[in-house]
Amino acid sequence: MRATLLVMAKDLRQRVRDRSLFLLALVVPFGLAAVFSLVFRGIDAQAAPTIALADRDGGPVVTAFAEQALRPLERGGVIRLRPVAEEREAREAVERGEADAAYVVPPGFSDAVTEGRPATLQIIGDSGQGAYIARAVAESFAAEVRYVQVTLAVVDGGTFEGATLVPRPVAVEELGAERRQLSLAEGFAAGMAVFFLFFTVQFGFSSVLDERRDGTLARLLAAPVPRTAIALAKLLTGVVAGVAATAVLMSASALLLGARWGHPLGVGLLVVAGVLAASGVMALVATVARTAEQAGNLQSVVAVLCGVLGGVFVPVQQLGGAFAALSLLTPHRWFLQGLADLHGEHAPAVAPGPTLALLAFAAVTTGVALLRVGRMLRP
């Protein structure tokens, strides 16, 4: 363990000296975060998303929703409202891309709300920005409707306790979209974080090959320390750099972009598991290579391939079923899934499924890499 720490300290000192740690852990993440904020400001300035409204109810509550919630947003340039007659029409508009999301108000909606019965407002959309806005608007409207209901219940002679027991009258139901979602900016920032993570951890294990090229590996091997201590040190250096870089990127995106990442415990566990998985995958790839250059090339190919498959650039939901299934074979997918699970007001503190999946990735790939590391640890 002492030897492992010594090698790690040396490696980190080297990375500080040649500025690569600084670059990987600070400049790249901050640069990315800055780019995101520019990109998303650009998107905001672009055409507002179109939201279709299929009002099959025609009652006063829907009119109020349209006039008091949606029209002001339209005037503010946040959305464009497109009334349609049928649910089918709304669905087709979304599918053809003419609308980014659609509200479907079922018949009897207004009656149910005014009578204090639960009512369902449907949203059709995907993971895009339009659906996100549509949902946010509907949720705040639902909260407002409930406030009105609560007041009525108290005025009618009920107790305050009774009022709080009134069921939430409008349930927002999304169709064809995931239950919890990251915003477009958050999704992109998370995607880039995990994408670049694979490049950050790379310099840990692969430095075995650098040291072989530079001749210093012979000295490490001649020292009275077990070979596994050297391999472990290299792995852990990558893990430290990866955790640092991801933490910086996620904090920066929270500060600069207003991203909200969920419970720190769950996010922290997820990040560590993700970094371990990334280190394991990259280490395994490195053991296949003969030279440092070859390893770098192979690792880049794998990192990009996994990134694309894992939904870093295009959300997995927009890819077909086969791709969605394949994406489960990438740590990227699980990392993004974990962040989505942790997202939102009522999200759990930890995301056990994705975290365990990432740890499994880490265990398998690191294990195989360590079995194969012998062929790298020669002068």
Added chain:
Amino acid sequence: MAQDEILRCHELRKAFGDLVAVADVGFAIAAGETYGLLGPNGAGKTTTISMIAGILDRDGGEVLVCGRPHGPSSTWGKRRIGYVPQELALYPDLTARENLRFFARLHGLGRAEARRRIDEVLAVVGLTGRAEDAVKEFSGGMKRRLNLGVGLLHRPPLLILDEPTAGVDPQSRNAILESVAALAGEGTAILYTTHYMEEAERLCDRIGILDLGRIRAEGTRRELVALVGELDRITLTVEGPRVVPSLQALPEVRAATGHEGRVEVMVEDAGRALPRVLGAATDAGVTVRAVEVHEPNLESVFLHLTGKALRD
């Protein structure tokens, strides 16, 4: 095993695919002794000492360090070996002191001991004034000296040097050779590989001539020269009567020829024969103006043994 035997290896073997780099190598080194592995590029010197240092898995053979079996996983043996690789093995972005500290600590030295040894080693290799400079700013010779210094930190009883003077300026080269001689004087056993015959002759007590992965001959310089039957030549510049017959009569002298005041005398050991040769000349009444001694070198031994030149 002799009491002071530090290294013994025998039947070392290593192949890379079809290429047998080391076919059969064995030798022993005692404390204070400098053993030279002399051979051309590709002879198998680096492969041999990599197996001895325990950084390369061997295909066969045995290595004993201070009497104990040694191999890649033997930390006991590695604590007793100082290994200086042929290629510079330093971290260019770190300072000389940081490089030394890292390897000192890796070899198990405590903080205080490391600090003391680092200062001593810096003095030995003449880099005290440059300790805080990044190695990448060093000249080639300074890097070579530091490269050597790293191997000395833990005071190893066995020091393995792989061509430590390759491509070094004469000044640094001299400094390195002097440090090595001083270490041998303090009792360090030294395994020294080189393809420079002059270095082997100057530094090594015993030399193994390595070619194509085999030791072709081993011994002191004199033994090796005798092995191939080469003789020392003493050239006298003389004035006076004919001296050749009386020189030929000396038991040490194998042959003597004279021509216009120059007399060539062939002997087995010029050092021992010279006083007798000079005595005989004086007795014969000639004045000796100049003496030149030419000892056959390892170059000719190598040529004789392998049929090729040491350097091409």
